[in-house]
Amino acid sequence: MARTWARWLSHALLTALALAWMSPLLWVILLSLTPNEALARGDLAPRMLTTAHYQTLLAVSQAPRWFLNSLLVAGTMTAATLVLSSLAGYALARIPFRGRNGVFLFIVAGLAVPEQAIFLPLHRMFAELELHNTYTALIAPRLAGPFGVFLMTQFFRAVPREMEEAAELDHAGRVRTFLFIMLPLARPALTTLGIFTFLYAWNDFLWPMVSATDPDMYTLTVGLSSLQGNFAQSESLGFVMASAVVASSPMILVYLLFQRYIVRGMALGGVR
Amino acid sequence: MPVRIRRSFRAPGSLAAFLFLAPFLAFYGAFLVVPLLLGAWMSLHRWELLGDLRAYCGSGNYLRMLRDPLFRSSLVHSAQFTLMAVPTITAVALFLALVMNRPHRLYAALRSIFFASGALSVTAVTLIWLMVLNPSRGLFARFMAALGFAPVDLLADPRLAMPALVVTTLWWGIGFPMVLFLAGLQQIPRELYEAAKLDHASPWTTFRRITLPSLRRTILLVLVVEVILQFQVFGQVLLMTRGGPANRTRVLVQYIYETSFRDWQVGYAASMSMLLLLVMSVASFVQLRLSRPGD
Incomplete structure (x- = not known):
């Protein structure tokens, strides 16, 4: 009896804790649906909800453009990372050549270089090339991260040799073996890497903030921070909260759809 | 390892490998190695974008760091933040992982709630928490008012601003260490717990004698990963306090950012970046040693 009671109590306490944990997010969603008059009065629970803030966001602000920028940047970055990482990872895992270990270490060493330590020289480089406020500047430098190569190398190393030997018997060349044997096998690893890259690209802040100074080139993450200044007034409060919801919902959606892969990716990221 | 080149793979190994590796290495070289070298070179110059000054100064920038009180205080603030955030995040993540490590469906749902905030961008998270901590209308102020306390503007209080940033960071980043702990808990052999049960060990003893020692490596790993992240x-900081109040929360990366993008002293900023790189490389090396499985 006592044990059942204790179990129900711990269920209830943890559920309450989780709800409290979620409450800031739910509250912001509520604020984004609250009419201005209710926001001005400071009502906690408005009697009526409205989508007016979302309509303003669509009609007046640059948020739709920022949304498309984010989609383009994150999408391209994800596709390119998958291609570059699987090619390099395959070579490091499966093609014997002199100096392979050296190349692998050279690439893995890059994991220790934090973005914050090189964004300044990178910014100078792009300034000299007059490439700031372009999609190239938003995307290209982010393809240098070695995590994807590391992940794919580890994955390809674990694929049994027999898989390739079968292909060899068929006299398949290296490119065909890679495309038709190894890549299909790598689908789970590629999915994990792809989701991670997309999340990371969408939420990227420091580099797009210093590189894109023209509001037309903002990503949603950067654009959202440019709205923060005027959120104290109640006329724009609902609007700012609506833009926060719009900026976050794609990621919440990705997260809900691919939670399994994200959790696995995080575990891999720690145990590298 | 003997190098075997198979006949059916007609291209010589090194040429094929080069072709597979070249696309990534091009980006890696251009946007990681080159900026790194350029940063080291910049750090040896007195280089100011305003007035277009550029002159070799050797270790001048590094000596300047030693004398710069703003650099010292920003380093101290980063360290303070790390010292507050890392133990808090680690302890809360460990607690949540322990109580949520059950195969029940309810717990799977609860776990995802704690992971979910990690999918948000820093701008969304700070907007949410600026609102929550707002002294006149925020959730926190209402909660305090309900308990009969006067509203406090945490972010404007020199002593409370940093803890408020830590709480925000905790809310944002709890998922990752939780996942690491949950993975660590899954690896503890069940037999150990069954043996403890046979010995009528209390839950506390079981935790102290079995769970905690088995998690030692994971705990160390989480600590190092979090130090790297939080330092x-x-x-x-930029979005919630801008380093205030009274510069009490200005952190190292923010100082690097301001020195380069507000004061345009890119040479000096580059030398501070190099110092950050050095500290982080040491920490990453420790992480790599810790996370290598099987020793």
Whole structure:
């Protein structure tokens, strides 16, 4: 009896804790649906909800453009990372050549270089090339991260040799073996890497903030921070909260759809 | 390892490998190695974009760091933030992982709630928490008012601003260490717990004698990973306090950012970046040693 009671109590306490944990997010969603008059009065629970803030966001602000920028940047970055990482990872895992270990270490060493330590020289480089406020500047430098190569190398190393030997018997060349044997096998690893890259690209802040100074080139993450200044007034409060919801919902959606892969990716990221 | 080149793979190994590796290495070289070298070179110059000054100064920038009180205080603030955030995040993540490590469906749902905030961007997280902590209308102020306390503007209080940033960071980043702990808990052999049960060990003894020792490596790993993450704190500070009140939360990365993008002293900023790189490389090396499985 006592044990059942204790179990129900711990269920209830943890559920309450989780709800409290979620409450800031739910509250912001509520604020984004609250009419201005209710926001001005400071009502906690408005009697009526409205989508007016979302309509303003669509009609007046640059948020739709920022949304498309984010989609383009994150999408391209994800596709390119998958291609570059699987090619390099395959070579490091499966093609014997002199100096392979050296190349692998050279690439893995890059994991220790934090973005914050090189964004300044990178910014100078792009300034000299007059490439700031372009999609190239938003995307290209982010393809240098070695995590994807590391992940794919580890994955390809674990694929049994027999898989390739079968292909060899068929006299398949290296490119065909890679495309038709190894890549299909790598689908789970590629999915994990792809989701991670997309999340990371969408939420990227420091580099797009210093590189894109023209509001037309903002990503949603950067654009959202440019709205923060005027959120104290109640006329724009609902609007700012609506833009926060719009900026976050794609990621919440990705997260809900691919939670399994994200959790696995995080575990891999720690145990590298 | 003997190098075997198979006949059916007609291209010589090194040429094929080069072709597979070249696309990534091009980006890696251009946007990681080159900026790194350029940063080291810049750090040896007195280089100011305003007035177009550029002159070799040797270790001048590094000596300047030693004398710069703002650099010292920003380093101290980063360290303070790290010292507050890392133990808090680690302890809360460990607690949540322990109580949620059950195969029940309810717990799977609860776990995802704690992971979910990690999918948000720093701008969304800070917007949410600026609102929550707002002294006149925020959730926190209402909660305090309900308990009969006067509203406090945490972010404007020199002593409370940093803890408020830590709480925001905790809310944002609890998922990752939780996942690591949950993975660590899954690896503890069940037999150990069954043996403890046979010995009528209390839950506390079981935790202290079995769970904690088995998690030692994971705990160390989480601590190092979190030190690496939190020492580089920037977005939350920039967006929530701008380093205030009274410069009490200005952190190292923010100072690097301001020195280069507000004061345009890119040479000096580059030398501070190099110092950050050095500290982080040491920490990453420790992480790599810790996370290598099987020793």
